[in-house]
Amino acid sequence: MRLDKLLGQAGFGSRNQVKKLIRSQQVRVDGELALRDNLNVDPSLQDIRVSGKLLAHSTDVYFMLHKPAGVVSAVSDSQHQTVIDLIRGKDRVDGLYPIGRLDRDTEGLLLITNNGPLGFRMLHPKHHVDKTYYVEVNGALDSDAPAFFGNGIAFLDGTVCKPAKLEVISSSDTQSYAHITISEGKFHQVKKMFLAYGVKVTYLRRESFGDFVLDANLPIGAYRELTADEKNILKQYLD
Secondary structure (H helix, E strand, O other): OEHHHHHHHOOOOOHHHHHHHHHOOOEEEOOEEOOOOOOEOOOOOOOEEEOOEEOOOOOOOEEEEEEOOOOEOOOOOOOOOEOHHHOOHHHOOOOOEEEOOOOOOOEEEEEEEOOHHHHHHHHOHHHOOOEEEEEEEOOOOOOOHHHHHHOOEEOOOOOEEOOOEEEEEEEOOOOEEEEEEEOOOOOOHHHHHHHHHOOOEEEEEEEEEOOEEOOOOOOOOOEEEOOHHHHHHHHHHOO
16 A cells, blocks of 8 residues: 555545655654655555554455365355365455465465455566476476477467476476476466476476465465565565
């Protein structure tokens, strides 16, 4: 939220009064003087003080979910369980939604929040958020595979994917294992890329999203609140 709008909602006066407050150097964000009234801020992530007084934290929440297969990345669905259905009890606040999506049969890291504007900024192309997946396929990934993915792939429908980084873990004629990192999120992109190479994905798990890494101790289907360090990562998406 814009700093001037936040201060207005917090009762610090009209828009002009808030602007004067900021310009008189009475507002600090994470200890630094706020110099712009249009600065994007989040009191649930940042220490915001007016004349030394701390603003109350917002009700925004941020969860890391280890998405299971069979669950859809949606707020509601008439046929399938959704990732929001996995959020229980007092954590089930209004406005929750997944940042980005994973296919129904894909497992792995998914962020859940009720902060719509921040989620939108995280998905904006200007941030180029890399996403890394662990992949199993039903055939060989030969020595030419990294270059094939690294050159970018064009699908038969004319869709062109940006270059991706492929790291082959092991390969055989019947099954191969790899990590792939992409910077975009086209529909079924990872599966289609491997099909273009000539193999089919049999298992897919997202292991990282930008600087967020799937917690190895988080069971499939479980979630937890982001740690303080993870919340600090979110701050880079406020500008």
